[in-house]
Amino acid sequence: MADGHSTPVLGIIGGSGVYDIDGLTNKEWRRVDSPFGPASDEFLFGELDGQKLVFLPRHGRGHRIPPSELNFRANIDAMKRAGVTEILSVSAVGSLKEELPPGTFVIVDQFIDRTFARTKSFFETGLVAHVSMAHPTCGRLGDLVEAAAREAGIVAVRGGTYLVMEGPQFSTQAESNLYRQWGCDVIGMTNMPEAKLAREAEMCYASVAMVTDYDCWHPDHDAVTVDAIIKVLLANADRARSLVKAVAPKVTGRKSPCAKGCHTALDNAIITHGEVRDPAVVGRLDAVAGRVLNR
Ligand SMILES: CSC[C@H]1O[C@H](OP(=O)(O)O)[C@H](O)[C@@H]1O
Ligand SMILES: Nc1ncnc2[nH]cnc12
Secondary structure, three states: OOOOOOOOOEEEEEOOOOOOOOOOEEEEEEOOOOOOOOOOOOEEEEEEOOEEEEEEEOOOOOOOOOHHHOOHHHHHHHHHHOOOOEEEEEEEEEEOOOOOOOOOEEEEOEEEEOOOOOOOOOOEOOEOEOOOOOOOOOHHHHHHHHHHHHHOOOOEEEOOEEEEOOOOOOOOHHHHHHHHHOOOOEEEOOHHHHHHHHHHOOOEEEEEEEEEEOOOOOOOOOOOOHHHHHHHHHHHHHHHHHHHHHHHHHHHOOOOOOOOOHHHOOOOOEOOOHHHOOHHHHHHOHHHHHHHHOO
């Protein structure tokens, strides 16, 4: 794994409606073992125009796993073990703003994490670390995604706050209105703790949120239904695939580690003294934190 970042490899986490990536050559679905347990599914390894790409369907093929039961730690740890250096998430979201209608793509840059039933860190008793989440997404990867969207003729709004709710039920109207008052742009159930764990694992993380509905605050959209979401999703998913194809060569063509610091996020994060570190915890973190633990 060396420093883990010398060779750029794009990893895609596909959300609702994105369970496969077409057009890959040398395609192979393969299990990647993780000390954190099973990932959502096997990983799809392949190449796009000769560039390596790794894909994971977040909810598993066929959409088996609900948001609260996703093994986020295994997904991110296994991504890292698969050699991924930059993660692009594609997610279905509800819109909290009139000006972000269904069909809009938002390159999210901030999150409000309202989840409460998930394991949110790789670190625990025996090895404590605190990373910065001030800028939870990678600005450089965001730039590449923005440029790729432009090239692919996809209109994408740059910047937006994604409210992450626990689910699996959709919000009440009071909650939806509250999140609007907070200035949030979109709502979904999955990007946290995913983004936190990607940061702890020193991987760049960017998220494209594809608006499928107006949540329940909107006077014309009293309730959110999966049926309505799926209709928009199918149209969104095609554009998501085009976006992935345009982003891949930009990521693999990058020449240096992340200037925003994603690849060195653990440099000053671990606080536990060497002599009281738990070897079992340290052992599990070989992929996530090996760069700093072994130096
Ligand atoms: C099918 S609508 C609800 C579902 O879709 C989103 O998932 P993802 O981010 O993986 O696309 C949302 O967060 C919910 O999990
Ligand atoms: N309105 C909504 N709330 C939460 N997650 C969603 N995913 C898609 N639409 C959503």
